[in-house]
Structure formats: structure tokens, C-alpha cells
Amino acid sequence: MKLEVFDIPDEGVEIEIEETPKIDGVKITQAFKAILRIEKKGVEVFVKGIVSGEVELQCSRCLREYTMPIKTLVEVTYHPIEELNKEELMELKRDEMDIDFYRDGLIDTADIIRDQILLNIPMKPLCSENCKGLCPVCGTDLNESECGCVVKEIDPRMAVLQTLLRRMKTNG
Ligand SMILES: [Zn+2]
Ligand SMILES: [Zn+2]
Known part of the structure; x- marks a missing residue:
């Protein structure tokens, strides 16, 4: 109108x-x-x-x-x-x-x-706060079923080491 x-x-x-x-x-x-x-x-x-x-x-x-x-x-x-x-x-x-x-x-x-x-409208629309999303390996909707894929995440201890290494490099 x-x-x-x-x-x-x-x-x-x-x-x-x-x-x-x-x-x-x-x-x-x-x-x-x-x-x-x-x-x-x-x-x-x-x-x-x-x-x-x-x-x-x-x-x-x-x-x-x-x-x-x-x-x-x-x-x-x-x-x-x-x-x-x-x-x-x-x-x-x-x-x-x-x-x-x-x-x-x-x-x-x-x-x-x-x-x-x-x-x-939200920038990143979410069907629910707890939406599990899709498996990054096989694409299964994790809200509906589990696929059993292993998603590699960096071990937190390794992450600390990496930060130390990076610091050593920038200081040296
Ligand atoms: Zn969703
Ligand atoms: Zn999967």
C-alpha cells in the first residue's frame, strides 16, 4: 500500500x-x-x-x-x-x-x-539454541542420528605447546 x-x-x-x-x-x-x-x-x-x-x-x-x-x-x-x-x-x-x-x-x-x-532476522539463524548441526565429515544431520565419525580436535595440551612455539619464534 x-x-x-x-x-x-x-x-x-x-x-x-x-x-x-x-x-x-x-x-x-x-x-x-x-x-x-x-x-x-x-x-x-x-x-x-x-x-x-x-x-x-x-x-x-x-x-x-x-x-x-x-x-x-x-x-x-x-x-x-x-x-x-x-x-x-x-x-x-x-x-x-x-x-x-x-x-x-x-x-x-x-x-x-x-x-x-x-x-x-538473526545474522546466523538457528532452528534451536541446541541445534547440533551437520557432521563436518559425512554431512549427517546430528539432530536426527549419530554417524560415529571421528572429528579431530586439537588436544588442549598441544594447543599450549603451539602457542609457546609461536612465541619463541617471534621473540627469537
Ligand atoms: Zn538447526
Ligand atoms: Zn559423520
């Missing part, structure tokens, strides 16, 4: 929307919902509300797909990008996290939701 900034009434407005933004590497199986309160003061637009939905992510350890619910508060101030010069733009970006820009008098509500999804 595209919000016309010009049409936002002086007393503000509350909207309920559903959006399925396209995001690379993120599957959205059901539209995200949002209840937003929109207000404006001059050319500034204030958006406040709740965004909720579900995304399907791939676990970074075992590569299985899993569902992660997202429910988050939004609070963003929009500025018209055309009315700012470069320095003002840099300053706004540096000063405040919750600032965004609109162009041609339009705010795309799908972008609001997309940003919230991106902010809430």
Missing part, C-alpha cells in the same frame, strides 16, 4: 495493513500484518505501531528450514528526501536510527514491514 503524505489528515490516522514484501533469502508464507498510527507535522511523517508475522529461515547449522515468528514495535520518522541537501541527509542518518525517507510524497508500507523483518 502506498501512503499519500498529502492525504494524511491533520489529526492523524490509524491503518491496518497486510503486506508480503519481497526479501532475498527470506520466505514469507503468510502476509505480515501491521497496525500503524500515522501522523504528520509539516513534511515530517511519524509512523508508530506493531508489525507481526512469520518468516521461514534456513538454520545456519543444520540447513533445515524453520519458522520464526516476528512481533515488533515500529517507530519511524519519515522525511522527504527531496527537501534535504547532502549534509542534512548525512547528519540525520548519523544521529538517528529510526529515520527514513520518502520520495514523491509517497510512503510504501511494504518497505516499513520489510525493514522491520530485516532488523529482526
Whole structure:
């Protein structure tokens, strides 16, 4: 949905929307919902509300797909990008996290939701805290079965020796 900034009434407005933004590497199986309160003061637009939905992510350890619910508060101030010069733009970006820009008098509500999804997705998605991942030798999903492979790890005593050796080299 595209919000016309010009049409936002002086007393503000509350909207309920559903959006399925396209995001690379993120599957959205059901539209995200949002209840937003929109207000404006001059050319500034204030958006406040709740965004909720579900995304399907791939676990970074075992590569299985899993569902992660997202429910988050939004609070963003929009500025018209055309009315700012470069320095003002840099300053706004540096000063405040919750600032965004609109162009041609339009705010795309799908972008609001997309940003919230991106902010809430972990860098390394995990299907569960205790996910055992895949065996580095044979690729078996260790959550499902054990494969009996021997994974070589450096003996901690050897590690101490290696550090000593390295120190001797750098000192000599
Ligand atoms: Zn996993
Ligand atoms: Zn294995």
C-alpha cells in the first residue's frame, strides 16, 4: 500500500495493513500484518505501531528450514528526501536510527514491514539454541542420528605447546 503524505489528515490516522514484501533469502508464507498510527507535522511523517508475522529461515547449522515468528514495535520518522541537501541527509542518518525517507510524497508500507523483518532476522539463524548441526565429515544431520565419525580436535595440551612455539619464534 502506498501512503499519500498529502492525504494524511491533520489529526492523524490509524491503518491496518497486510503486506508480503519481497526479501532475498527470506520466505514469507503468510502476509505480515501491521497496525500503524500515522501522523504528520509539516513534511515530517511519524509512523508508530506493531508489525507481526512469520518468516521461514534456513538454520545456519543444520540447513533445515524453520519458522520464526516476528512481533515488533515500529517507530519511524519519515522525511522527504527531496527537501534535504547532502549534509542534512548525512547528519540525520548519523544521529538517528529510526529515520527514513520518502520520495514523491509517497510512503510504501511494504518497505516499513520489510525493514522491520530485516532488523529482526538473526545474522546466523538457528532452528534451536541446541541445534547440533551437520557432521563436518559425512554431512549427517546430528539432530536426527549419530554417524560415529571421528572429528579431530586439537588436544588442549598441544594447543599450549603451539602457542609457546609461536612465541619463541617471534621473540627469537
Ligand atoms: Zn538447526
Ligand atoms: Zn559423520
